Amino acid sequence: MKKKIIVCYLFTQFDKKKSLQNFIYNYKKFNAGVNHKLLICFKLVSNKDLNFYRILLNKIKFIEFIDPYNINDYDFGSYRRVAERYSSYTIFFLNSHSYPIKTFWLKKILKHYKNRTIIGTSASYESLLSSLKIKKIYNFVSFIFKLLKYKKNFNVFPNPHLRTSSFLINAKDFLSFTKNKSFRNKDDAWIAESGVNGLTNYFRYKNYKIIIVNSDSQKFYENQWAYSKTYNYLKQNKSLISDKHTRKYLKLSNKERLISQHIVWGDK
Numbered sequence: 689m690k691k692k693i694i695v696c697y698l699f700t701q702f703d704k705k706k707s708l709q710n711f712i713y714n715y716k717k718f719n720a721g722v723n724h725k726l727l728i729c730f731k732l733v734s735n736k737d738l739n740f741y742r743i744l745l746n747k748i749k750f751i752e753f754i755d756p757y758n759i760n761d762y763d764f765g766s767y768r769r770v771a772e773r774y775s776s777y778t779i780f781f782l783n784s785h786s787y788p789i790k791t792f793w794l795k796k797i798l799k800h801y802k803n804r805t806i807i808g809t810s811a812s813y814e815s816l817l818s819s820l821k822i823k824k825i826y827n828f829v830s831f832i833f834k835l836l837k838y839k840k841n842f843n844v845f846p847n848p849h850l851r852t853s854s855f856l857i858n859a860k861d862f863l864s865f866t867k868n869k870s871f872r873n874k875d876d877a878w879i880a881e882s883g884v885n886g887l888t889n890y891f892r893y894k895n896y897k898i899i900i901v902n903s904d905s906q907k908f909y910e911n912q913w914a915y916s917k918t919y920n921y922l923k924q925n926k927s928l929i930s931d932k933h934t935r936k937y938l939k940l941s942n943k944e945r946l947i948s949q950h951i952v953w954g955d956k
Contacts (some may be wrong), residue, residue: 691801692750693724695794696770699741700731700762703784706872708741714750714787714930721795724781727751727774731766732758762877763852771859772780777844780856793928794917799854805897806857806887808850809929810919811910814952815847816878820869837875841883846954848910849882849889851896851919853931855862865890920945 699708715726728750730738738754753773755766767781778801780794790796797807805866817838861923867886871877880886888956900908900916903926908916917926920937927934937948949956 691798693722693794693798694727694770694774694777694779695720695724695727695782696753696767696779697734697782697784697786698729698731698766699784700760700766701733701737705741705744707784708744711782711784711787712744714789716748718788718791718793720788721792722798724794725751725777727753728771729753729755729766729770731755731759744834744923761872762874762878764866764869764877767862771862771866775859775863778858780854780864781856783854783927783931786854786929788928789930790903790928791902796826796903797901798900798927799905800901800907801856802897803858804861804895805890806850806855807898808852808855808860808898808900809902810851810853810927810931810934811849811900811913812851812882812919812952813846813848813913813954814882814909815842815845816882817842817847818845818953831929834955838889839881841875841885845882845927847882848913849886850900851931851933852881852887853933861891861896864956901928903928914953920948922949 697711726749730747730753733741734834753770755769757765757769771779780797797809801807820835820838869880871880891898898910900913900918900920902908902916902918914921917924919934924934924937937945940948
């Protein structure tokens, strides 16, 4: 029996039209390589704007999912409701700034997908707790408050985790992770991505395979993630999916890239 696959792209009221246009252009340009359903999730988008976006999308076959929740609970909240609706599917989630940049991108990912497996297209060892000490952008009182909160919720560097700008997961697995979780603010979203009890650690404790797949369709386990060359490492030229942070890295000078690489991966 073939797996049922959904590609879920999230677009919100906070995003610029250009993000949707970039996704449409690249989705059409780069053949996914396998049959799937495309779902576009609209979050907090007004009816007026929605009608305009439908015109942009009139040449693409897709499932329109209007997120019924009228409070911003970030990407994870919308993903949960999509997973609830399509609980028998395996879902490749992409946030609003992400789009494919290589032909057969989905086929290359699915080549490595099995039960009890989570696949990302990039990962990081970065720790928000350790980075907080480096940035020092807060006044003393708020810094101490933030530090205590982060000590409770994040590991120090190295803090291996999948980046949730794009990742593949079984819907029921995702629902088991998000059950009883609330996403009230940006910190909650960061905790869900890279926290002590975040997505990667949750499934690591359950002995799932957690891998990165690059544009050569090679898979990489946790101790090899940097060498996938998909995020903030060397020329970062093996990405399957582009997002705002991978694009930011490509614009850096060589010196800036080394600094960024060190923050994300340490001494590699």
